[in-house]
Amino acid sequence: MSRLIVISNRVAVPKGGESGNQGGLAVALQAALREHGGLWFGWSGDTVESFTGNIHRHEGAGVTTATIDLEEQDIDEYYNGFANRTLWPLFHYRIDLTEFERDFAGGYARVNDRFADTVLPLVGEEDLVWVHDYHLIPLGRKLRERGVSNRIGFFLHTPWPPTRLLTALPSHRQLVESLFAYDVVGFHTADWLDSFHHYVTSMMGGTVDGETVTADGRSIRAIVAPIGIDTAEYEAAAESAEARFARDRMHMSATGRALVVGVDRLDYSKGLRERFLGYQRFLANHPDRRGLTSFLQIAPPSREKVDTYQAIRTDLDALSGSINGEYADIDWTPIRYVNRGYPREELAGIYRSARIALVTPLRDGMNLVAKEFVAAQDPTDPGVLVLSVFAGAAQQMTEAVLVNPYSAEEMADAIVTALAMPREERLRRWQALIEGVRREDVFWWCGLFLDALEAKTPELV
Numbered sequence: 284m285s286r287l288i289v290i291s292n293r294v295a296v297p298k299g300g301e302s303g304n305q306g307g308l309a310v311a312l313q314a315a316l317r318e319h320g321g322l323w324f325g326w327s328g329d330t331v332e333s334f335t336g337n338i339h340r341h342e343g344a345g346v347t348t349a350t351i352d353l354e355e356q357d358i359d360e361y362y363n364g365f366a367n368r369t370l371w372p373l374f375h376y377r378i379d380l381t382e383f384e385r386d387f388a389g390g391y392a393r394v395n396d397r398f399a400d401t402v403l404p405l406v407g408e409e410d411l412v413w414v415h416d417y418h419l420i421p422l423g424r425k426l427r428e429r430g431v432s433n434r435i436g437f438f439l440h441t442p443w444p445p446t447r448l449l450t451a452l453p454s455h456r457q458l459v460e461s462l463f464a465y466d467v468v469g470f471h472t473a474d475w476l477d478s479f480h481h482y483v484t485s486m487m488g489g490t491v492d493g494e495t496v497t498a499d500g501r502s503i504r505a506i507v508a509p510i511g512i513d514t515a516e517y518e519a520a521a522e523s524a525e526a527r528f529a530r531d532r533m534h535m536s537a538t539g540r541a542l543v544v545g546v547d548r549l550d551y552s553k554g555l556r557e558r559f560l561g562y563q564r565f566l567a568n569h570p571d572r573r574g575l576t577s578f579l580q581i582a583p584p585s586r587e588k589v590d591t592y593q594a595i596r597t598d599l600d601a602l603s604g605s606i607n608g609e610y611a612d613i614d615w616t617p618i619r620y621v622n623r624g625y626p627r628e629e630l631a632g633i634y635r636s637a638r639i640a641l642v643t644p645l646r647d648g649m650n651l652v653a654k655e656f657v658a659a660q661d662p663t664d665p666g667v668l669v670l671s672v673f674a675g676a677a678q679q680m681t682e683a684v685l686v687n688p689y690s691a692e693e694m695a696d697a698i699v700t701a702l703a704m705p706r707e708e709r710l711r712r713w714q715a716l717i718e719g720v721r722r723e724d725v726f727w728w729c730g731l732f733l734d735a736l737e738a739k740t741p742e743l744v
């Protein structure tokens with residue numbers, strides 16, 4: 284079996300021999316690394332005055348990680364710049380928030396060069412190389428330029444935008460061409476893959492034949508591989524003592540009211556403003572139901588160095604305050620809005636206490652919260668998932684109550700539908716959802732991608 288080299292912006296260092304409190308992606312990649320051997324390479328999270336290329340190696344729990352420090356300017360231009368001010372908003376259809384700075388593009392190229400230079404000596408002849416996400420799209424090409432002829436795969440965790448949006452990026456052609464340095468390119472859904480096909484055929488004169496995509500004399504395999512969660516582990520987490528304790532706290536705090544929850548990184552793509560407005564519309568349209576529900580939104584801050592993320596925080600503070608000001612009573616707060624993270628077990632308990640989860644991003648590559656919510660439910664009395672049609676997850680989770688998050692009316696109606704849903708229907712929908720979440724878990728996803736990468740790739744044309 285070939286060794287595996289995983290490369291991503293950040294690296295999850297395994298803790299104490301088990302999964303600890305890490306996300307499903309980290310757990311699955313660590314399991315794959317244990318099976319294949321090899322290492323996980325990325326940025327350490329630290330900065331240095333001047334780049335050295337020194338590699339920090341860490342061995343633990345059967346997994347080797349190798350990290351490098353970057354310069355402050357690298358982080359400004361590459362991470363907070365091109366990755367999170369240019370590509371992230373553009374890939375989430377927010378051209379209004381997309382910043383096009385030449386320095387960002389320069390920093391992005393420089394850091395991808397730095398990754399390529401430093402990882403190069405670590406790559407053995409037979410190793411499989413798996414690059415992750417929008418921070419590192421050009422890395423495959425940079426490795427090829429340095430003579431790496433190994434199989435290299437790339438997986439995009441975000442949506443792939445429609446051609447007409449992508450062409451707003453000055454270097455769009457170069458970015459897409461660099462994907463042709465990989466052997467396999469993976470997307471979460473057929474929608475994102477279709478958009479990629481569209482660009483290749485309409486802008487590059489390329490062709491699509493099944494999974495084989497050809498342009499500029501080079502063929503790659505482009506596949507759909509929807510990520511899942513560590514379902515078994517999540518179901519167990521929901522049964523833990525910590526989860527029970529969190530559930531009891533939730534129930535006590537809500538005193539018989541139906542709980543509605545949202546859990547998201549504080550990010551404009553997650554549609555928090557629209558969700559708050561949808562809940563407000565629900566309260567406005569149904570005076571008889573006021574006081575009978577309690578909405579808890581958990582949203583830990585992220586990417587705080589990027590202005591738009593500071594702006595959204597200020598906006599949501601004001602909006603939650605104004606909705607509470609309008610509707611709260613002496614013994615009832617309509618929205619509880621919490622800006623902090625919780626350990627997985629507690630989160631699982633919070634999910635299980637809820638009658639409804641609102642997972643309503645405006646655009647999302649997949650969305651794992653939808654899957655976690657389903658995995659955490661009580662199999663005899665499950666809650667209802669209200670899911671945005673614009674989350675990648677909606678393509679698999681068709682038994683959720685699907686909504687258009689831009690419509691406050693639709694969101695308000697979905698809350699009413701979910702509150703009134705009879706137990707038999709909740710059970711039927713949940714049963715179908717959990718089967719999918721169990722079958723297509725994160726280990727299945729990892730295997731799907733690595734099988735494609737190990738398989739014979741299309742002949743060069």
Ligand code: ADQ
Pocket residue numbers: 306307308440441510546547548581582583623624625626627630647648649650651652655
């Ligand atoms: P994210 O945009 O981060 O991921 P998501 O898939 O929902 O979005 O994953 C978020 C994770 O953070 C979940 O595991 C969730 O439990 C956790 N989380 C959120 N709030 C938390 C809190 N308060 N405390 C603790 N944990 C919290 C990107 C893409 C997604 C894609 C994933 C994986 O944007 O579309 O699903 O990568 O590919």
